[in-house]
Amino acid sequence: MNKTTLWTLLLVVLVAIIGGYMLFAKQAAAPTTETPVSEELPPAGVGVPSEDSVSLVSYTDSGFSPQTVTVSVGDTVRFTNTSSTGMWVGVDEHPTHTEYDGTSTKEHCVDGSAIGGTFDACRPYTSGESYEFTFTRAGTFEYHNHVGSSKTGTVIVR
Ligand SMILES: [Cu+2]
Structure with a gap:
């Protein structure tokens, strides 16, 4: 084996090493470009906090x-109604329901629904029905059927 053959062999080995390294580096780099995409997927639990502001x-x-x-405030x-009778949720005092905003049931x-956003269902809800009210003012509100x-019952709004 002469000197030229030795240098040629060395060059071939060197090219093979560099080529192999570049190929490996390209494969290793590929997952890092995909990682941010998989990190953007988790926002599936984003809807949970809004569900927390509904009390049952x-x-x-x-x-x-x-x-x-x-x-x-704002919840x-x-x-x-899971009972066998009607449920008409209304703020005290019975029968006028004035203690949320000063207006009476007749006003x-x-x-069958309250105008002006007062705490009064304004009609009996049958078994299986749900009445929702969003409290926009702070206070202690006693209510009744x-x-x-x-x-x-009592709703305390802070
Ligand atoms: Cu009443």
């Missing part, structure tokens, strides 16, 4: 449960 109250034959809920309370109930006024 169920109305059974023994009354409202839980009896007292505490929420923040919604969903009252679901704010029009065709207008068609079964011995059943009461």
Whole structure:
């Protein structure tokens, strides 16, 4: 083996090493360009916080449960009738329902819903129906079932 053959062999080995390295580097670099895409996928849980601002109250034959809920201004309370009777959620005082905004049932109930955003369902909800109200003012609001006024509850808005 002469000197020229040795140098040629060395050059071939060197080219093979560099070529192999470049090929490997290209493959190794590929996943890093795809990583940001997979990190953009998780926002699947983004809808969870808005679901947290809805408090659930169920109305059974023994009354409202839980009896007292505490929420923040802007939060919604969903009252679901799971009883065998009607559920007309209305802010105290029975029967006028004035303690949320000063207006009475005769003033704010029009065709089965409250105008002006007061805390009054304005009609009996049947079993399985839900009445939702979003509290826009702070305070302690006692309420009752207008068609079964011995059943009461309290919403504290902070
Ligand atoms: Cu009432």
